[in-house]
Amino acid sequence: MFEIRSKDNLGRTGVLKTEHGEVRTPALMPVIHPGKQTIDVKRFGAEIVITNAYIIYRNPELRDEALRRGVHGLINFDGPVMTDSGSFQLSEYGDVEVENHEIVRFQDEIGTDIGTSLDIPTPPGVSHRRALEEVEITLQRARESLEYRERMMLNAVVQGSTHPDLRRYCASQLAELPVELHPIGAVVPLMESYRYRELVDAVLSSVSELPPSRPRHLMGAGHPMIFALAASMGCDLFDSAAYILYAEDDRLLSTEGTYKLENLQEMPCSCRVCTDYTPSELRGMEAEDRRNLIAEHNLHVSFAEIRKVRQAIYDGSLMELVEERCRAHPRLLEGYRRMSAYVELSERFEPRSKRSAFFYTGPESLGRVEVHRHLQWVKKNLKGRMAIAGPSRKPYSSTLPSSISGFRSMKPQADGEWSVVVADVPFGLIPLELDQVYPLAQSDAPGIMDLEARHFLRELILDLEGDVIISEDLCSELGLQLPHPYSGEVETYVDDLDRIRMIAEYQFGEGAGDALFPDDVRIERSRNTGKIRHIYSGEKLICTMRASDGLFVLSAEGARRLHDGTAYPRCRVAVNEESEPFAREGRSVFAKFIIDCDNNIRAGDEVLIVNAHDELLATGRALLCAEEMMDLNHGQAVKTRKGGF
Amino acid sequence: MFEIRSKDNLGRTGVLKTEHGEVRTPALMPVIHPGKQTIDVKRFGAEIVITNAYIIYRNPELRDEALRRGVHGLINFDGPVMTDSGSFQLSEYGDVEVENHEIVRFQDEIGTDIGTSLDIPTPPGVSHRRALEEVEITLQRARESLEYRERMMLNAVVQGSTHPDLRRYCASQLAELPVELHPIGAVVPLMESYRYRELVDAVLSSVSELPPSRPRHLMGAGHPMIFALAASMGCDLFDSAAYILYAEDDRLLSTEGTYKLENLQEMPCSCRVCTDYTPSELRGMEAEDRRNLIAEHNLHVSFAEIRKVRQAIYDGSLMELVEERCRAHPRLLEGYRRMSAYVELSERFEPRSKRSAFFYTGPESLGRVEVHRHLQWVKKNLKGRMAIAGPSRKPYSSTLPSSISGFRSMKPQADGEWSVVVADVPFGLIPLELDQVYPLAQSDAPGIMDLEARHFLRELILDLEGDVIISEDLCSELGLQLPHPYSGEVETYVDDLDRIRMIAEYQFGEGAGDALFPDDVRIERSRNTGKIRHIYSGEKLICTMRASDGLFVLSAEGARRLHDGTAYPRCRVAVNEESEPFAREGRSVFAKFIIDCDNNIRAGDEVLIVNAHDELLATGRALLCAEEMMDLNHGQAVKTRKGGF
Numbered sequence A, B: 001m002f003e004i005r006s007k008d009n010l011g012r013t014g015v016l017k018t019e020h021g022e023v024r025t026p027a028l029m030p031v032i033h034p035g036k037q038t039i040d041v042k043r044f045g046a047e048i049v050i051t052n053a054y055i056i057y058r059n060p061e062l063r064d065e066a067l068r069r070g071v072h073g074l075i076n077f078d079g080p081v082m083t084d085s086g087s088f089q090l091s092e093y094g095d096v097e098v099e100n101h102e103i104v105r106f107q108d109e110i111g112t113d114i115g116t117s118l119d120i121p122t123p124p125g126v127s128h129r130r131a132l133e134e135v136e137i138t139l140q141r142a143r144e145s146l147e148y149r150e151r152m153m154l155n156a157v158v159q160g161s162t163h164p165d166l167r168r169y170c171a172s173q174l175a176e177l178p179v180e181l182h183p184i185g186a187v188v189p190l191m192e193s194y195r196y197r198e199l200v201d202a203v204l205s206s207v208s209e210l211p212p213s214r215p216r217h218l219m220g221a222g223h224p225m226i227f228a229l230a231a232s233m234g235c236d237l238f239d240s241a242a243y244i245l246y247a248e249d250d251r252l253l254s255t256e257g258t259y260k261l262e263n264l265q266e267m268p269c270s271c272r273v274c275t276d277y278t279p280s281e282l283r284g285m286e287a288e289d290r291r292n293l294i295a296e297h298n299l300h301v302s303f304a305e306i307r308k309v310r311q312a313i314y315d316g317s318l319m320e321l322v323e324e325r326c327r328a329h330p331r332l333l334e335g336y337r338r339m340s341a342y343v344e345l346s347e348r349f350e351p352r353s354k355r356s357a358f359f360y361t362g363p364e365s366l367g368r369v370e371v372h373r374h375l376q377w378v379k380k381n382l383k384g385r386m387a388i389a390g391p392s393r394k395p396y397s398s399t400l401p402s403s404i405s406g407f408r409s410m411k412p413q414a415d416g417e418w419s420v421v422v423a424d425v426p427f428g429l430i431p432l433e434l435d436q437v438y439p440l441a442q443s444d445a446p447g448i449m450d451l452e453a454r455h456f457l458r459e460l461i462l463d464l465e466g467d468v469i470i471s472e473d474l475c476s477e478l479g480l481q482l483p484h485p486y487s488g489e490v491e492t493y494v495d496d497l498d499r500i501r502m503i504a505e506y507q508f509g510e511g512a513g514d515a516l517f518p519d520d521v522r523i524e525r526s527r528n529t530g531k532i533r534h535i536y537s538g539e540k541l542i543c544t545m546r547a548s549d550g551l552f553v554l555s556a557e558g559a560r561r562l563h564d565g566t567a568y569p570r571c572r573v574a575v576n577e578e579s580e581p582f583a584r585e586g587r588s589v590f591a592k593f594i595i596d597c598d599n600n601i602r603a604g605d606e607v608l609i610v611n612a613h614d615e616l617l618a619t620g621r622a623l624l625c626a627e628e629m630m631d632l633n634h635g636q637a638v639k640t641r642k643g644g645f
């Protein structure tokens, strides 16, 4: 059973529940070598481990002990245990001496929490024909494993080599099976040779077809350099043999890459090992002591990075972490650059509001979902006579002068009214009405603009339909040479009603502005900041503007207005009869009770909770996106507000 | 006394020697509050601390104890102690009740290792007139402090507010005084408000005029986010009160920024505190226990970052670390972008060969010294008929086909011979002859090119003088539309003699190719790699090509040839009479014996060691650049090779 707790891009934190306890995800599973393990991984933060059932199965002593005491006893770990099936050996040696049904049954018998069917780990770069043949075997074995497992959860591995269509095919077929988790397999050769662009293609092709309700395991990913990027692609589980393999080779893991002990003058981290020893002390030690200490360091940095990734998802700063981590190697950056090709996939899962600001940290930031999403809105909604001003401090409407002069344009423009739009990095074009709304207001970029950002703004402006005048400062910053000066002045005043209606349209979609706000609304402002706080119709509160993100929280009256003014399924989450009374009481909506919802819902959205007959029950804030609401069977989906319905 | 041990950009690792022991730099000096300190900073790695002499002076009890037991006894630290003079209080409260001569004498009397004169900490943004007046007072006090100090080393603080010309003026005046260290003062307000662009201007204006032989202390810099950037600007000392101040405010330091404990779900690092406690455990503690544990975390991450910075300088990967760290905040990235304005300053100090590869991790990488330096060479030396090919795997000459067709050009071109030049990121244009030379060969960039890189290549190619044909692939990659197809084939064969002569010119300057290599050289190749290893004239070895960087190591014969074929001071380091016999024996050359050298020498260069009469004594590898050789009085300057002279 898997619950999602917080989300950022395709990444999520969650809880995986097993018979041997809960696991916080993203999670790192240290690889435990049965019979050889000397390091107690629990004290580093391991909540789940992985071991190899094939090795146990093939060794009579280990096998007997596992059958007698269970795998938890054998490896001396009382938390959840995942087992692999021998497909690693298959990829290394080309052959294994076990059948799928034997190894699946064996895993079940020894008490594995999560077992794996014997998939075919097709390597990168093989022909489409061979990859497809092997995918069919992998699929067949996944299907038959369902018959052999009694009690354990089942991993069904996505294969397909470096053919994205086959990854999608395999994933979509596996999605139909009642299995619990999905490893993404045979990617180790890509990671070993820094082919991160192909890794991104393999992972995102798979993830695009996998149900969001099941954890995905990036098999063999044990280098902390990759955790943030992989988590941002929706991977929930990693396994590390790297901690010990690298240690045996005197190599120290780090999020910036790998250090060889022989080259170290200084210990490069804050862990116990790096604080208590010097590189020359380590070099002077017996091999085994040295190996154990380096393995400890490797575990410390790996688990610290996993914790940092979980924190970043919770904070909504995962992509900032990814953009930082991807500087560890140009090929990692290349992989991240490739991710922008999947922006429409990410958009389906990206929350609409997050705890932290958007940081522009390089041209890649322009490829982020938040920018894509805003530009979609801009293309559809920015029309008419627009006066484009250059960036100023945020919120723009408070720092711009009350009127601006000095504009130029492509063709001569008559005097008259203009709506002011600010051109700025990273969000491109921001109508003044939206200058306090997340993430447009909660963003920052270097004051020294790079060429890509300049090009981005130029193209956006030149693509605008309607009449456009552009401030002279901005023209010269962007290298735009426009023939016609405009002699008039442009007022920067924003009418309150225009502002709140545009925010409503931005937040709830077309028509929401008129639906929510009659012409005679009454607006209350914060005494401290002067910002809009409450909006009333007469004495009735319609909504409150949340200070943190400038978006609206609906009152019962506001919810009724939105409900009346829009058609099903807009902004709706429909729940079944059983949960109707709970929703009416303001209790949170659990995913399993949801029978339908607006496809356009994203985590962070204000939603209307209705029953099957579209009767309004409550309002609340979505914790999941539409696809997750429909797919998940565990955990909260909407945090409901006490109603008045 | 300060020695430089390794270098990268303007950064250096070094050793500062004091009466109370040696300090490895860059170093972090925890601020110790006299009478209040509860944390033993030594166990976190502190080799030097800083405390405030003004606080001690103004408190009768502390003053008596300091005078009786010395400052080391007072604060219970037996390593080097630096003291500040009260100028912090001056900046905070506008006034101090002490005179410069009193506080300087007092510091000397209580046994401070490094004392500070009472400078005026002029804040950012004040008028040029006021800043200049205060700089004059600061200078006057620095001068008179020399009379009052008996034994301690003396800090002379660079001020000048946000006026770069005044920072330069102040620094150049202080450079004339026989003081030992230079704090760069009054930058805390810039760091607190993320004005990193102005910080870069203040620091680099100062550093440009300060003698390289003296450590520079970035006063008040205690956030690990800034250490890498500051070190790359030549700062050697940092001081941290942040570790405890942030802890008192429940804030955790990190190289990615600052975490508030209230927002933490996970402990974000690998230190003991983060491994042993959860955020909610910390939140549940008594304030003092919590503060101490957070302070411990803050010290662990700060010292880990200092060690990582030192390691990066040693590895030659400091700029890669800076480029990663600057993603922590857009304003930090802006500061780094500003650094490229100082590339000519950095060039004077940047080593010519380093241990690690050049990673392109964003458009800013194109502003790095290595690129600037190579392009200077390209502009001066790339001439004639050039066939520009697109990037291939390195080394290009091994992966390009033996002949290429499909070129286009601006004007019609006649058939004939072409030299092949590869256009690639980040080095722009690389003649095939140099395709194994550092850093051209030891570099990597993402396979997905960004707009800035494309623009960079396009501009370089369009600026080329001479006849140029460009491969069609490259034309389409760069969006170049050239009217004339070239129908001929271009050979990619590189003649060995052409190759080694061009490398010699690249390494030793104009004329070195002919000076070193007669037409009848004999070339020996590596059996394993097929690469050139040894070059002989008859039986006499001229030089060896170093496998790690593709540059030449001179034999005695090679040195004689280079010496004969070039005029003084080219490639020369001239030593005094005293050290002549040691140099002849192959003993390393110490900086203090150097009487003259070629201005163009950089760390990593092969140099000729001569006496005052330009008689050749030995060859060796420079460890310092020309300015450092002339300015430093301690430590090695050239690692000499056993001679045969």
Ligand SMILES: [Mg+2]
Pocket (backbone or CB within 6 Å): A316, A317, A318, A320, A356, A357, A358, A359
């Ligand atoms: Mg953020």
Ligand SMILES: [Mg+2]
Pocket (backbone or CB within 6 Å): B316, B317, B318, B320, B356, B357, B358, B359
């Ligand atoms: Mg490097």
Ligand SMILES: [Zn+2]
Pocket (backbone or CB within 6 Å): A268, A269, A270, A271, A272, A273, A274, A275, A297, A298, A300, A301, B270
């Ligand atoms: Zn460590």
Ligand SMILES: [Zn+2]
Pocket (backbone or CB within 6 Å): A270, B268, B269, B270, B271, B272, B273, B274, B275, B297, B300, B301
């Ligand atoms: Zn920590």
